[in-house]
Amino acid sequence: MGTDNHTPLRLGMVGGGKDAFIGAVHRLACRLDDSFILTAGALSSTPEKSVASARELGLAPERSYGTWQQMLDGELKRPRVERIDAVTIVTPNHTHAAIARAFAEAGIPVACDKPLTSTLADAQTLAAAVEKSKTPFCVSYNYTGYPMVRHAAHLVRTGAIGAVRKCFVEYHQGWLATKLEDAGQKQAAWRNDPAQAGGGGAIGDIGSHAENLLSTVTGLEIEQVAADLTSFVPGRKLDDDAAVFIRMSGTAKATLTVCQVAIGEENNLTLRIHGDKGSLWWRQEEPNHLTVATLDGMTKVLARGSGFQSPADSASRLPPGHPEGFIEAFANIYKGFAQTVRGFNAGKPTPGEHPGIHDGLRGVRFVDAVVRSGKNNSVWTSLDGR
Ligand SMILES: NC(=O)c1ccc[n+]([C@@H]2O[C@H](COP(=O)([O-])OP(=O)(O)OC[C@H]3O[C@@H](n4cnc5c(N)ncnc54)[C@H](O)[C@@H]3O)[C@@H](O)[C@H]2O)c1
16 A cells, blocks of 8 residues: 555556557556556456456556456455555546446545546536545546646736636647548547537537636636537537637636637647736647736746746756656646545545546536537526536
């Protein structure tokens, strides 16, 4: 059982088998600071592929499970000192709720990818179960792990740009410009199937990241949305484009757009925040810099790793000019989660910096409200607070 800061914690993984996308990123990220070591897995949707995927990754045969239920049972039977310290869930959205709930109720800390669940009812049930169990929970909204995003949040909290007035958050991609879901591309297939993805297409897949970035950096709550959702690709079952007007707590407003049919766009997540004393700009494709403008006419470009006396300093590993990126930001989420898990193991709660169950629930409430507004002629719609 890992309690010290040196021994890597043992991680089980559900999903992330052969040909999967984000599981491999999680495996790199969790190792970067020796936070976790992959020890067990139920890596795929069939037992055969799960075991074959585990073999490729060098997992011990007795911890190469056919299903996540077998992994839960098998790990609970092990002495506490050998058992996995946490599980990470990197399966399609509709499977998250049952897996996360079972592990959380068994007292095994959970890291789950976004969106937390495919329905609001599932998210509410899961959040209640997690709260009751008091098991640590992380949702891998990895973009909040970037040092310059954390510094932006610090600047907003410390008043550098004054009261937030207007925000623009955009997440634009082009990979779904054709009907890839009919061409045997499995990531496109489940993302465009309402039974697996949930009620939101692009808004659930990347809009959930945009919502989390906006909410995390501003510290404000999204209260109401008015949304226009489009499926540009003929026959597509879910939205591949959304434009959302947002009313936030206080008087702040935001505009959020997502698009997955913007040919030429790669992973263009951009946040702009305008306050009554200044503004901030950050772009995921240039994540090592943050631009800050103030009322006195000064515009500065801040470079990651330059020592701003900010909580974000510890999120950098290299001096400025040595680019850090996606994996390092992801690793910061795992680093924070490892701290939480170590505190849990030691019986001394010491929460690390990472998004938790409430971020996950808020994200699903946002997607649910956007979809309801979109289906109701873009009428202003409150987030369901139940
Ligand atoms: N944080 C991010 O930046 C990010 C990026 C991509 C995907 N995601 C999220 O990660 C999740 C997975 O997305 P992906 O693109 O990697 O999908 P994927 O289709 O590439 O991989 C899903 C994996 O889950 C496995 N799987 C399905 N059902 C399973 C089950 N019952 N038990 C065990 N394994 C099972 C599949 O076999 C596959 O290996 C989604 O929730 C997605 O929204 C997050």
